[in-house]
Amino acid sequence: MLISRAAFLASLFSSLSLAQNAEETNRPRNRRCVVPSSNGTRDDSSGISSVFARCATDSVIVFEEGVNYNVFQPIKATNLSNVEIQMYGNLHLPQNISEVQKIVNGGTSTWFTFKGPRLDWTGPEDVNNGWIHSYGQAWWDANPPNETGIDGRPHLMGYETSQATIKYFRSGKPIAWNMKLHGEDIAVSHAIVDASSTGSFPFNTDAFDVKGTNIRITDSIMYNGDDAIAVGSESHDIVFERNTIGYQSHGMSIGSLGKDASDFANITNLRFEDVTVVDALYAARFKSWVGGQGLVKNVTWKNIRVYNVTFPIFVTQSYYDQSVSRGDVDTESSVMMEDFTWSDFSGSINSYQPGDGSCASDPCWYNSGLSNLQHTEAVIIECNTEKSCKNFVAKNIQLYPQTLEPASVICLNATTELNPNLGFSCSNGTFTSP
Numbered sequence: 115m116l117i118s119r120a121a122f123l124a125s126l127f128s129s130l131s132l133a134q135n136a137e138e139t140n141r142p143r144n145r146r147c148v149v150p151s152s153n154g155t156r157d158d159s160s161g162i163s164s165v166f167a168r169c170a171t172d173s174v175i176v177f178e179e180g181v182n183y184n185v186f187q188p189i190k191a192t193n194l195s196n197v198e199i200q201m202y203g204n205l206h207l208p209q210n211i212s213e214v215q216k217i218v219n220g221g222t223s224t225w226f227t228f229k230g231p232r233l234d235w236t237g238p239e240d241v242n243n244g245w246i247h248s249y250g251q252a253w254w255d256a257n258p259p260n261e262t263g264i265d266g267r268p269h270l271m272g273y274e275t276s277q278a279t280i281k282y283f284r285s286g287k288p289i290a291w292n293m294k295l296h297g298e299d300i301a302v303s304h305a306i307v308d309a310s311s312t313g314s315f316p317f318n319t320d321a322f323d324v325k326g327t328n329i330r331i332t333d334s335i336m337y338n339g340d341d342a343i344a345v346g347s348e349s350h351d352i353v354f355e356r357n358t359i360g361y362q363s364h365g366m367s368i369g370s371l372g373k374d375a376s377d378f379a380n381i382t383n384l385r386f387e388d389v390t391v392v393d394a395l396y397a398a399r400f401k402s403w404v405g406g407q408g409l410v411k412n413v414t415w416k417n418i419r420v421y422n423v424t425f426p427i428f429v430t431q432s433y434y435d436q437s438v439s440r441g442d443v444d445t446e447s448s449v450m451m452e453d454f455t456w457s458d459f460s461g462s463i464n465s466y467q468p469g470d471g472s473c474a475s476d477p478c479w480y481n482s483g484l485s486n487l488q489h490t491e492a493v494i495i496e497c498n499t500e501k502s503c504k505n506f507v508a509k510n511i512q513l514y515p516q517t518l519e520p521a522s523v524i525c526l527n528a529t530t531e532l533n534p535n536l537g538f539s540c541s542n543g544t545f546t547s548p
């Protein structure tokens with residue numbers, strides 16, 4: 115009797131709390147807050163900040179269609195909850211480089227910081243609206259030869275949320291890093307990140323730096339000069355699908371991991387599928403540092419179409435940077451890789467103009483340790499030890515060099531014992547497609 119009453123109370127309590135959670139999730143957004151604008155005649159950032167403060171919960175914040183907003187100061191809204199940002203207008207960062215540098219060097223390194231649960235971003239379908247214009251071209255062109263980007267560059271956006279959608283996000287000429295996306299249960303679709311340059315190389319223009327659980331990026335376009343997506347630790351259940359990436363993209367990347375040898379990397383269940391990669395340095399990439407620790411498990415790149423890509427499939431667990439001192443690391447220690455699949459790749463390897471404008475050293479950072487490159491390599495796999503790569507599988511890799519010579523492979527230490535279904539022999543030489 116007593117037991118069944120307790121059980122009854124427990125079940126009543128749990129259904130009440132479920133109902134409460136559902137109510138939390140479905141709470142209406144009662145307030146509609148239209149952001150005031152001078153439509154391009156003054157700085158609108160203090161008005162924007164006060165709307166984010168006033169309408170921080172259960173609200174819809176509207177940037178109106180056809181309206182320009184000058185965002186000459188960073189916007190920080192970290193107390194948001196259940197808010198939709200309707201980005202139908204166009205935002206403009208300052209065009210004066212030294213004004214931005216002054217702010218960044220003063221300690222604010224991110225232009226837009228948004229944080230809180232259920233934080234949606236909705237842009238318009240109309241491609242003329244919903245843009246953030248950062249005027250990065252002038253920054254890229256101001257970078258002196260053989261330097262890797264001028265001082266005082268901001269990250270465009272930090273976005274940390276859960277149970278959220280980001281639709282029609284559009285970034286035009288970001289100065290550098292585009293979006294740091296952290297959290298769980300986030301769906302990004304129809305984003306455009308355009309950091310293609312008419313002049314100098316757009317250093318560090320990563321599109322999405324992702325950390326979290328159950329994050330999807332789909333149906334998007336990213337033309338830039340660094341990773342289209344970089345998955346960091348800790349991350350689980352990440353999908354990158356039906357996207358087109360290119361210009362001098364550094365591809366669909368995991369890492370870099372293990373730079374801090376005490377920081378145990380923990381990444382599982384990644385899928386990169388149905389992606390077109392044009393003119394990029396990498397398509398599918400994994401990078402970890404010598405001496406790193408951790409495990410990355412269950413990763414698939416599938417149905418990847420490449421055109422004029424220098425390193426379509428690239429893995430290194432042996433990364434180190436001579437200019438970075440890390441004290442003593444165990445050179446036998448690696449971020450372990452397990453259950454990696456590359457399947458259904460097709461297209462061309464960049465043989466004629468390999469590399470990209472990010473080369474600012476001799477040898478280029480992307481050629482280091484690869485003394486005998488032919489630029490016919492379909493696959494480069496550099497495992498740090500004979501134990502650190504396990505259950506790699508390559509299937510239907512149909513990649514041809516632009517020279518129409520046979521494709522080649524560089525492969526170290528992915529042993530047959532641990533990789534019985536690798537599909538090709540792990541040694542340097544001609545690549546025979548599995």
Ligand SMILES: *[C@@H]1O[C@H](CO)[C@@H](O)[C@H](O)[C@H]1NC(C)=O
Nearest residue numbers: 152153154178179180181182
């Ligand atoms: C805002 O300015 C643009 C051009 O600068 C103009 O085309 C547009 O009509 C203006 N919108 C409003 C609502 O005043």
Ligand SMILES: *[C@@H]1O[C@H](CO)[C@@H](O)[C@H](O)[C@H]1NC(C)=O
Nearest residue numbers: 166167170190191192193194
């Ligand atoms: C965020 O909300 C908390 C509690 O509601 C408050 O104490 C804090 O001042 C707010 N911070 C900002 C930046 O608005």
Ligand SMILES: *[C@@H]1O[C@H](CO)[C@@H](O)[C@H](O)[C@H]1NC(C)=O
Nearest residue numbers: 209210211212213214215216
């Ligand atoms: C940029 O801003 C600085 C002040 O930070 C000012 O001295 C300079 O004249 C401005 N440059 C232009 C081109 O407006």
Ligand SMILES: *[C@@H]1O[C@H](CO)[C@@H](O)[C@H](O)[C@H]1NC(C)=O
Nearest residue numbers: 348350378379380381382409
């Ligand atoms: C890795 O992350 C998963 C999910 O958060 C967690 O269950 C697991 O304990 C973590 N592993 C390590 C070694 O930290």
Ligand SMILES: *[C@@H]1O[C@H](CO)[C@@H](O)[C@H](O)[C@H]1NC(C)=O
Nearest residue numbers: 351382383384385412413414
């Ligand atoms: C591997 O990851 C995929 C998602 O890419 C997931 O569907 C699958 O369940 C995972 N496999 C295991 C064994 O966890």
Ligand SMILES: *[C@@H]1O[C@H](CO)[C@@H](O)[C@H](O)[C@H]1NC(C)=O
Nearest residue numbers: 361362393422464467469470
């Ligand atoms: C291939 O890509 C490189 C690097 O992005 C570029 O310089 C070159 O013009 C491209 N070549 C072709 C044939 O598209």
Ligand SMILES: *[C@@H]1O[C@H](CO)[C@@H](O)[C@H](O)[C@H]1NC(C)=O
Nearest residue numbers: 258259260473474475476477
């Ligand atoms: C840039 O680096 C390359 C390769 O190291 C070198 O050939 C070139 O002279 C350097 N240019 C300048 C301006 O330092």
Ligand SMILES: *[C@@H]1O[C@H](CO)[C@@H](O)[C@H](O)[C@H]1NC(C)=O
Nearest residue numbers: 483484485486487524525542
């Ligand atoms: C294969 O090529 C790599 C990269 O150039 C090189 O470090 C390695 O020594 C080569 N392996 C053999 C067995 O020649």
Ligand SMILES: *[C@@H]1O[C@H](CO)[C@@H](O)[C@H](O)[C@H]1NC(C)=O
Nearest residue numbers: 497498499500501525526527
């Ligand atoms: C990994 O491969 C390199 C190059 O073939 C070799 O020198 C090294 O001994 C290998 N390391 C282990 C632990 O097998």
